[in-house]
Amino acid sequence: MPRRFGAYGGAYVPETLVPALSELERAWRAARRDPAFRRELAERARSFGGRPTPLHFAERLTARAGGAEIWLKREDLVHGGAHKFNNALGQGLLARRMGKPRLIAETGAGQHGVATAMIGAALGFATEVYMGEVDMERQRPNVLRMELLGARVRPVRTGQRTLKDAINEALRDWITNVRTTHYLLGSAVGPHPFPSMVADFQSVIGREILREARRRWGRPPHLAVACVGGGSNAIGTFHPMRRTSVELLGVEAGGPRGSTVGAASLTRGRPGILHGSYSYVLQDRSGEIADTQSISAGLDYAGVGPEHAYLRDAGRARYIAVHDEDALRAFRWLAEDEGILPALEPSHAIYAAVVEARRRPKRQRIVVTLSGRGDKDLEVVGRAVA
Numbered sequence: 281m282p283r284r285f286g287a288y289g290g291a292y293v294p295e296t297l298v299p300a301l302s303e304l305e306r307a308w309r310a311a312r313r314d315p316a317f318r319r320e321l322a323e324r325a326r327s328f329g330g331r332p333t334p335l336h337f338a339e340r341l342t343a344r345a346g347g348a349e350i351w352l353k354r355e356d357l358v359h360g361g362a363h364k365f366n367n368a369l370g371q372g373l374l375a376r377r378m379g380k381p382r383l384i385a386e387t388g389a390g391q392h393g394v395a396t397a398m399i400g401a402a403l404g405f406a407t408e409v410y411m412g413e414v415d416m417e418r419q420r421p422n423v424l425r426m427e428l429l430g431a432r433v434r435p436v437r438t439g440q441r442t443l444k445d446a447i448n449e450a451l452r453d454w455i456t457n458v459r460t461t462h463y464l465l466g467s468a469v470g471p472h473p474f475p476s477m478v479a480d481f482q483s484v485i486g487r488e489i490l491r492e493a494r495r496r497w498g499r500p501p502h503l504a505v506a507c508v509g510g511g512s513n514a515i516g517t518f519h520p521m522r523r524t525s526v527e528l529l530g531v532e533a534g535g536p537r538g539s540t541v542g543a544a545s546l547t548r549g550r551p552g553i554l555h556g557s558y559s560y561v562l563q564d565r566s567g568e569i570a571d572t573q574s575i576s577a578g579l580d581y582a583g584v585g586p587e588h589a590y591l592r593d594a595g596r597a598r599y600i601a602v603h604d605e606d607a608l609r610a611f612r613w614l615a616e617d618e619g620i621l622p623a624l625e626p627s628h629a630i631y632a633a634v635v636e637a638r639r640r641p642k643r644q645r646i647v648v649t650l651s652g653r654g655d656k657d658l659e660v661v662g663r664a665v666a
Protein backbone atom coordinates (compact mmCIF):
# COMPACT_ATOMS: atom_id res chain seq x y z
CA MET A 281 0.00 0.00 0.00
CA PRO A 282 1.67 3.19 -1.13
CA ARG A 283 2.39 6.06 1.27
CA ARG A 284 2.19 8.32 -1.76
CA PHE A 285 0.35 8.56 -5.03
CA GLY A 286 2.94 10.32 -7.17
CA ALA A 287 3.70 13.50 -5.23
CA TYR A 288 0.43 13.29 -3.29
CA GLY A 289 -0.46 11.76 0.07
CA GLY A 290 2.10 11.28 2.84
CA ALA A 291 1.62 11.97 6.54
CA TYR A 292 2.14 15.57 7.65
CA VAL A 293 1.24 15.15 11.32
CA PRO A 294 2.50 16.11 14.78
CA GLU A 295 5.12 13.79 16.29
CA THR A 296 2.61 12.36 18.80
CA LEU A 297 0.51 10.79 16.03
CA VAL A 298 3.35 9.01 14.24
CA PRO A 299 3.32 5.86 16.45
CA ALA A 300 -0.49 5.64 16.22
CA LEU A 301 -0.41 5.80 12.42
CA SER A 302 2.31 3.13 12.30
CA GLU A 303 0.34 0.90 14.68
CA LEU A 304 -2.74 1.34 12.50
CA GLU A 305 -0.86 0.51 9.32
CA ARG A 306 0.65 -2.63 10.85
CA ALA A 307 -2.72 -3.79 12.19
CA TRP A 308 -4.40 -3.18 8.86
CA ARG A 309 -1.70 -5.02 6.87
CA ALA A 310 -1.93 -8.01 9.21
CA ALA A 311 -5.74 -8.00 9.09
CA ARG A 312 -5.82 -8.00 5.26
CA ARG A 313 -3.77 -11.19 5.25
CA ASP A 314 -5.84 -12.86 7.97
CA PRO A 315 -8.55 -15.12 6.49
CA ALA A 316 -10.56 -14.93 9.76
CA PHE A 317 -10.68 -11.12 9.54
CA ARG A 318 -11.67 -11.21 5.87
CA ARG A 319 -14.35 -13.80 6.60
CA GLU A 320 -15.85 -11.75 9.44
CA LEU A 321 -15.77 -8.56 7.33
CA ALA A 322 -17.55 -10.30 4.45
CA GLU A 323 -20.12 -12.00 6.72
CA ARG A 324 -21.03 -8.81 8.61
CA ALA A 325 -21.15 -6.85 5.35
CA ARG A 326 -23.71 -9.41 4.17
CA SER A 327 -25.85 -10.06 7.25
CA PHE A 328 -25.62 -6.61 8.89
CA GLY A 329 -24.92 -4.40 5.87
CA GLY A 330 -27.07 -6.02 3.18
CA ARG A 331 -24.25 -6.57 0.67
CA PRO A 332 -23.89 -7.23 -2.18
CA THR A 333 -25.91 -4.27 -3.48
CA PRO A 334 -27.66 -4.57 -6.84
CA LEU A 335 -26.84 -2.91 -10.13
CA HIS A 336 -30.16 -1.43 -11.25
CA PHE A 337 -31.11 -0.39 -14.80
CA ALA A 338 -32.55 3.16 -14.70
CA GLU A 339 -34.90 2.57 -17.61
CA ARG A 340 -36.94 5.77 -17.59
CA LEU A 341 -33.97 7.99 -16.75
CA THR A 342 -32.18 6.39 -19.72
CA ALA A 343 -35.19 7.23 -21.91
CA ARG A 344 -35.13 10.81 -20.63
CA ALA A 345 -31.44 11.14 -21.57
CA GLY A 346 -32.00 9.44 -24.94
CA GLY A 347 -28.55 7.87 -25.33
CA ALA A 348 -26.36 5.43 -23.46
CA GLU A 349 -27.86 3.13 -20.80
CA ILE A 350 -27.68 4.41 -17.21
CA TRP A 351 -27.22 1.84 -14.44
CA LEU A 352 -27.24 2.59 -10.71
CA LYS A 353 -24.96 0.93 -8.16
CA ARG A 354 -27.36 0.89 -5.22
CA GLU A 355 -25.20 1.87 -2.23
CA ASP A 356 -28.31 3.70 -0.98
CA LEU A 357 -29.57 0.24 0.02
CA VAL A 358 -26.66 -0.44 2.37
CA HIS A 359 -27.60 -0.46 6.07
CA GLY A 360 -27.76 3.15 7.30
CA GLY A 361 -28.49 4.44 3.82
CA ALA A 362 -25.02 5.15 2.42
CA HIS A 363 -21.69 3.61 1.42
CA LYS A 364 -20.13 4.90 4.68
CA PHE A 365 -21.02 1.56 6.32
CA ASN A 366 -18.36 -0.30 4.26
CA ASN A 367 -15.51 1.72 5.73
CA ALA A 368 -16.95 2.03 9.26
CA LEU A 369 -17.34 -1.75 9.50
CA GLY A 370 -13.79 -2.41 8.29
CA GLN A 371 -12.20 0.09 10.65
CA GLY A 372 -14.45 -0.96 13.55
CA LEU A 373 -13.26 -4.56 13.24
CA LEU A 374 -9.70 -3.27 13.03
CA ALA A 375 -10.10 -1.14 16.18
CA ARG A 376 -11.40 -4.18 18.06
CA ARG A 377 -8.35 -6.14 16.88
CA MET A 378 -6.10 -3.35 18.18
CA GLY A 379 -7.87 -3.51 21.56
CA LYS A 380 -9.10 0.11 21.53
CA PRO A 381 -12.32 0.54 23.56
CA ARG A 382 -13.26 3.98 22.19
CA LEU A 383 -14.16 5.25 18.69
CA ILE A 384 -14.19 8.84 17.58
CA ALA A 385 -15.32 10.14 14.20
CA GLU A 386 -16.05 13.35 12.33
CA THR A 387 -19.14 13.78 10.26
CA GLY A 388 -20.43 16.25 7.66
CA ALA A 389 -23.76 15.04 6.29
CA GLY A 390 -24.10 12.86 9.36
CA GLN A 391 -23.94 9.64 7.32
CA HIS A 392 -20.47 8.72 8.54
CA GLY A 393 -21.46 9.55 12.10
CA VAL A 394 -24.49 7.28 11.79
CA ALA A 395 -22.39 4.48 10.27
CA THR A 396 -19.82 4.80 13.08
CA ALA A 397 -22.58 4.87 15.72
CA MET A 398 -24.12 1.69 14.26
CA ILE A 399 -20.78 -0.12 14.24
CA GLY A 400 -19.97 1.27 17.71
CA ALA A 401 -23.22 -0.19 19.05
CA ALA A 402 -22.85 -3.54 17.30
CA LEU A 403 -19.24 -4.07 18.39
CA GLY A 404 -19.60 -2.50 21.85
CA PHE A 405 -17.48 0.66 21.63
CA ALA A 406 -17.91 3.98 23.43
CA THR A 407 -18.49 6.29 20.45
CA GLU A 408 -18.18 10.07 20.10
CA VAL A 409 -18.85 11.96 16.89
CA TYR A 410 -17.65 15.51 16.12
CA MET A 411 -20.04 17.51 13.95
CA GLY A 412 -20.05 21.19 12.91
CA GLU A 413 -22.99 23.18 14.24
CA VAL A 414 -23.99 24.26 10.73
CA ASP A 415 -24.16 20.62 9.65
CA MET A 416 -26.10 19.65 12.81
CA GLU A 417 -28.67 22.21 11.76
CA ARG A 418 -29.03 21.06 8.13
CA GLN A 419 -28.90 17.31 8.88
CA ARG A 420 -30.98 17.09 12.05
CA PRO A 421 -32.45 13.61 11.51
CA ASN A 422 -28.95 12.13 11.50
CA VAL A 423 -28.08 13.81 14.81
CA LEU A 424 -31.07 12.08 16.38
CA ARG A 425 -30.13 8.76 14.77
CA MET A 426 -26.61 8.91 16.22
CA GLU A 427 -27.93 9.71 19.68
CA LEU A 428 -30.48 6.89 19.55
CA LEU A 429 -27.68 4.52 18.54
CA GLY A 430 -25.90 5.43 21.78
CA ALA A 431 -23.23 7.77 20.39
CA ARG A 432 -22.38 11.16 21.85
CA VAL A 433 -22.54 13.99 19.31
CA ARG A 434 -20.01 16.75 20.05
CA PRO A 435 -20.97 20.09 18.44
CA VAL A 436 -18.04 21.91 16.78
CA ARG A 437 -18.22 25.69 17.04
CA THR A 438 -14.86 26.65 15.48
CA GLY A 439 -14.17 27.96 11.97
CA GLN A 440 -16.93 27.56 9.39
CA ARG A 441 -18.56 25.00 11.75
CA THR A 442 -18.63 22.30 9.03
CA LEU A 443 -16.69 19.15 8.12
CA LYS A 444 -13.17 20.65 8.00
CA ASP A 445 -13.55 21.96 11.56
CA ALA A 446 -15.00 18.65 12.77
CA ILE A 447 -11.92 16.82 11.41
CA ASN A 448 -9.66 19.31 13.24
CA GLU A 449 -11.45 18.61 16.52
CA ALA A 450 -11.35 14.84 16.01
CA LEU A 451 -7.60 14.98 15.28
CA ARG A 452 -7.11 17.03 18.44
CA ASP A 453 -9.04 14.44 20.48
CA TRP A 454 -7.01 11.61 18.91
CA ILE A 455 -3.69 13.26 19.81
CA THR A 456 -4.83 13.46 23.45
CA ASN A 457 -6.39 9.99 23.74
CA VAL A 458 -4.42 7.96 21.24
CA ARG A 459 -3.78 5.00 23.57
CA THR A 460 -7.45 4.16 24.12
CA THR A 461 -9.00 5.57 20.97
CA HIS A 462 -9.28 4.73 17.30
CA TYR A 463 -10.04 7.65 15.01
CA LEU A 464 -12.49 6.19 12.49
CA LEU A 465 -11.90 8.65 9.65
CA GLY A 466 -14.80 8.68 7.20
CA SER A 467 -13.27 9.37 3.81
CA ALA A 468 -10.20 8.58 1.71
CA VAL A 469 -8.39 11.64 3.10
CA GLY A 470 -6.01 12.41 5.97
CA PRO A 471 -2.52 11.05 6.63
CA HIS A 472 -1.28 7.65 5.44
CA PRO A 473 -2.55 4.94 5.91
CA PHE A 474 -6.11 6.36 5.88
CA PRO A 475 -6.44 7.11 2.13
CA SER A 476 -5.25 3.62 1.12
CA MET A 477 -7.10 1.84 3.91
CA VAL A 478 -10.43 3.59 3.29
CA ALA A 479 -10.08 2.97 -0.47
CA ASP A 480 -9.46 -0.69 0.32
CA PHE A 481 -12.62 -1.02 2.45
CA GLN A 482 -14.69 0.89 -0.14
CA SER A 483 -13.31 -1.06 -3.12
CA VAL A 484 -16.03 -3.62 -2.52
CA ILE A 485 -18.20 -1.19 -4.58
CA GLY A 486 -16.03 -1.33 -7.71
CA ARG A 487 -15.33 -5.05 -7.39
CA GLU A 488 -19.05 -5.84 -7.22
CA ILE A 489 -19.74 -3.59 -10.25
CA LEU A 490 -17.08 -5.37 -12.33
CA ARG A 491 -18.29 -8.81 -11.23
CA GLU A 492 -21.91 -8.07 -12.10
CA ALA A 493 -20.92 -6.38 -15.38
CA ARG A 494 -18.99 -9.47 -16.41
CA ARG A 495 -21.95 -11.68 -15.56
CA ARG A 496 -24.55 -9.51 -17.34
CA TRP A 497 -22.62 -8.14 -20.31
CA GLY A 498 -19.40 -10.12 -20.46
CA ARG A 499 -17.46 -6.85 -20.28
CA PRO A 500 -17.00 -3.83 -18.02
CA PRO A 501 -19.14 -0.69 -18.39
CA HIS A 502 -17.90 2.07 -20.70
CA LEU A 503 -18.03 4.80 -18.05
CA ALA A 504 -18.18 4.92 -14.26
CA VAL A 505 -19.46 8.10 -12.58
CA ALA A 506 -19.30 8.96 -8.86
CA CYS A 507 -19.55 12.09 -6.73
CA VAL A 508 -16.43 13.30 -4.93
CA GLY A 509 -16.43 14.90 -1.49
CA GLY A 510 -13.37 13.51 0.28
CA GLY A 511 -13.55 10.91 -2.46
CA SER A 512 -14.29 7.58 -0.75
CA ASN A 513 -17.28 6.32 -2.76
CA ALA A 514 -15.56 7.47 -5.95
CA ILE A 515 -12.22 5.82 -5.14
CA GLY A 516 -14.07 2.67 -4.03
CA THR A 517 -15.64 2.66 -7.50
CA PHE A 518 -12.53 3.69 -9.47
CA HIS A 519 -9.70 1.88 -7.70
CA PRO A 520 -10.61 -1.65 -8.87
CA MET A 521 -11.17 -0.24 -12.40
CA ARG A 522 -7.94 1.74 -12.70
CA ARG A 523 -6.28 -0.90 -14.89
CA THR A 524 -9.35 -1.60 -17.07
CA SER A 525 -10.76 0.21 -20.12
CA VAL A 526 -13.51 1.90 -18.07
CA GLU A 527 -13.58 5.72 -18.37
CA LEU A 528 -13.73 7.34 -14.92
CA LEU A 529 -15.62 10.54 -14.18
CA GLY A 530 -15.59 12.18 -10.72
CA VAL A 531 -18.18 14.85 -9.95
CA GLU A 532 -17.49 17.60 -7.44
CA ALA A 533 -19.87 20.14 -5.91
CA GLY A 534 -19.87 23.38 -7.90
CA GLY A 535 -21.95 25.22 -5.29
CA PRO A 536 -24.72 27.61 -6.34
CA ARG A 537 -24.57 28.83 -9.96
CA GLY A 538 -22.21 31.81 -10.13
CA SER A 539 -20.22 30.72 -7.06
CA THR A 540 -16.47 30.82 -7.64
CA VAL A 541 -15.36 27.96 -5.40
CA GLY A 542 -18.21 25.66 -4.44
CA ALA A 543 -16.40 22.70 -2.94
CA ALA A 544 -14.55 21.61 -6.08
CA SER A 545 -10.95 21.01 -4.96
CA LEU A 546 -9.80 19.10 -8.05
CA THR A 547 -11.34 21.46 -10.59
CA ARG A 548 -10.78 24.76 -8.78
CA GLY A 549 -8.08 24.14 -6.15
CA ARG A 550 -4.32 23.69 -6.24
CA PRO A 551 -1.91 21.37 -4.45
CA GLY A 552 -1.39 22.01 -0.75
CA ILE A 553 -1.55 20.32 2.64
CA LEU A 554 -4.77 19.78 4.56
CA HIS A 555 -5.43 17.37 7.43
CA GLY A 556 -2.05 15.68 7.18
CA SER A 557 -2.05 14.96 3.46
CA TYR A 558 -0.72 16.63 0.29
CA SER A 559 -3.46 16.90 -2.33
CA TYR A 560 -5.61 19.44 -4.16
CA VAL A 561 -7.01 22.02 -1.73
CA LEU A 562 -9.30 25.02 -2.17
CA GLN A 563 -7.27 27.95 -0.91
CA ASP A 564 -7.01 31.68 -1.36
CA ARG A 565 -3.95 33.45 -2.81
CA SER A 566 -2.13 33.44 0.53
CA GLY A 567 -2.73 29.73 1.06
CA GLU A 568 -5.55 30.06 3.62
CA ILE A 569 -8.13 27.27 3.29
CA ALA A 570 -11.07 28.72 1.36
CA ASP A 571 -14.64 28.76 2.64
CA THR A 572 -16.58 26.17 0.67
CA GLN A 573 -20.21 26.18 -0.39
CA SER A 574 -22.50 23.34 -1.44
CA ILE A 575 -26.13 22.34 -1.02
CA SER A 576 -24.88 18.90 0.06
CA ALA A 577 -23.13 18.72 3.42
CA GLY A 578 -21.33 15.51 2.39
CA LEU A 579 -19.48 17.24 -0.47
CA ASP A 580 -18.80 20.47 1.42
CA TYR A 581 -15.05 19.97 1.99
CA ALA A 582 -12.03 22.00 0.81
CA GLY A 583 -9.77 18.97 0.31
CA VAL A 584 -9.87 15.65 -1.53
CA GLY A 585 -8.15 12.27 -1.23
CA PRO A 586 -4.61 12.10 -2.69
CA GLU A 587 -5.32 9.17 -5.02
CA HIS A 588 -7.82 11.36 -6.90
CA ALA A 589 -5.15 14.08 -7.25
CA TYR A 590 -2.89 11.45 -8.79
CA LEU A 591 -5.57 10.05 -11.14
CA ARG A 592 -6.40 13.59 -12.23
CA ASP A 593 -2.81 14.59 -13.03
CA ALA A 594 -2.18 11.26 -14.76
CA GLY A 595 -5.27 11.83 -16.93
CA ARG A 596 -6.68 8.45 -15.84
CA ALA A 597 -9.83 10.02 -14.36
CA ARG A 598 -11.65 13.18 -15.35
CA TYR A 599 -13.23 15.53 -12.80
CA ILE A 600 -15.97 18.10 -13.31
CA ALA A 601 -18.10 20.32 -11.04
CA VAL A 602 -21.93 20.33 -11.04
CA HIS A 603 -23.93 23.22 -9.57
CA ASP A 604 -26.51 22.96 -6.76
CA GLU A 605 -29.37 23.78 -9.15
CA ASP A 606 -28.46 20.93 -11.51
CA ALA A 607 -28.04 18.47 -8.64
CA LEU A 608 -31.57 19.41 -7.52
CA ARG A 609 -32.89 18.79 -11.04
CA ALA A 610 -31.26 15.36 -11.06
CA PHE A 611 -32.74 14.63 -7.60
CA ARG A 612 -36.22 15.21 -9.06
CA TRP A 613 -35.51 13.18 -12.21
CA LEU A 614 -34.49 10.16 -10.15
CA ALA A 615 -37.50 10.58 -7.86
CA GLU A 616 -40.05 11.00 -10.67
CA ASP A 617 -38.53 8.65 -13.28
CA GLU A 618 -37.23 5.87 -11.07
CA GLY A 619 -39.04 6.04 -7.72
CA ILE A 620 -35.79 6.61 -5.83
CA LEU A 621 -35.05 9.57 -3.54
CA PRO A 622 -31.28 9.99 -3.83
CA ALA A 623 -29.03 11.87 -1.42
CA LEU A 624 -27.99 15.29 -2.71
CA GLU A 625 -24.35 14.15 -3.00
CA PRO A 626 -24.91 11.48 -5.68
CA SER A 627 -27.52 13.74 -7.32
CA HIS A 628 -24.48 15.65 -8.64
CA ALA A 629 -23.24 12.41 -10.24
CA ILE A 630 -26.69 11.56 -11.64
CA TYR A 631 -26.80 14.93 -13.43
CA ALA A 632 -23.36 14.34 -14.95
CA ALA A 633 -24.35 10.82 -16.00
CA VAL A 634 -27.45 12.10 -17.83
CA VAL A 635 -25.34 14.72 -19.68
CA GLU A 636 -22.85 12.00 -20.64
CA ALA A 637 -25.58 9.55 -21.68
CA ARG A 638 -27.04 12.15 -24.08
CA ARG A 639 -23.73 12.41 -25.93
CA ARG A 640 -23.17 8.67 -26.22
CA PRO A 641 -24.64 5.91 -28.43
CA LYS A 642 -27.38 3.65 -27.02
CA ARG A 643 -25.09 0.60 -26.99
CA GLN A 644 -22.83 2.14 -24.31
CA ARG A 645 -23.38 1.56 -20.57
CA ILE A 646 -22.78 4.04 -17.80
CA VAL A 647 -22.68 2.98 -14.14
CA VAL A 648 -23.34 5.69 -11.54
CA THR A 649 -22.59 5.02 -7.89
CA LEU A 650 -25.71 6.03 -5.99
CA SER A 651 -23.79 6.60 -2.76
CA GLY A 652 -26.76 7.20 -0.48
CA ARG A 653 -30.49 7.72 -0.05
CA GLY A 654 -32.18 11.09 0.29
CA ASP A 655 -34.10 10.85 3.57
CA LYS A 656 -31.61 13.11 5.36
CA ASP A 657 -32.04 15.79 2.67
CA LEU A 658 -35.83 16.05 2.44
CA GLU A 659 -35.97 19.31 4.40
CA VAL A 660 -33.26 20.96 2.28
CA VAL A 661 -34.84 19.78 -0.97
CA GLY A 662 -38.32 20.78 0.18
CA ARG A 663 -37.12 24.31 0.93
CA ALA A 664 -35.21 24.57 -2.38
CA VAL A 665 -38.07 23.48 -4.64
CA ALA A 666 -40.82 25.34 -2.73
Ligand SMILES: *Cc1c(COP(=O)(O)O)cnc(C)c1O
Pocket residue numbers: 362363364389391392466467468507508509510511512513514578579623625626651652653
Ligand atom coordinates in the same frame (compact mmCIF):
# COMPACT_ATOMS: atom_id res chain seq x y z
C1 LIG B 1 -20.34 11.27 2.82
C2 LIG B 1 -21.07 11.10 1.57
C3 LIG B 1 -20.50 11.42 0.32
C4 LIG B 1 -19.17 12.10 0.19
O1 LIG B 1 -18.08 11.39 0.71
P1 LIG B 1 -17.05 10.62 -0.18
O2 LIG B 1 -15.98 10.27 0.78
O3 LIG B 1 -16.59 11.57 -1.26
O4 LIG B 1 -17.74 9.44 -0.75
C5 LIG B 1 -21.21 11.14 -0.81
N1 LIG B 1 -22.44 10.59 -0.76
C6 LIG B 1 -23.03 10.29 0.41
C7 LIG B 1 -24.39 9.69 0.40
C8 LIG B 1 -22.37 10.53 1.61
O5 LIG B 1 -22.97 10.22 2.76
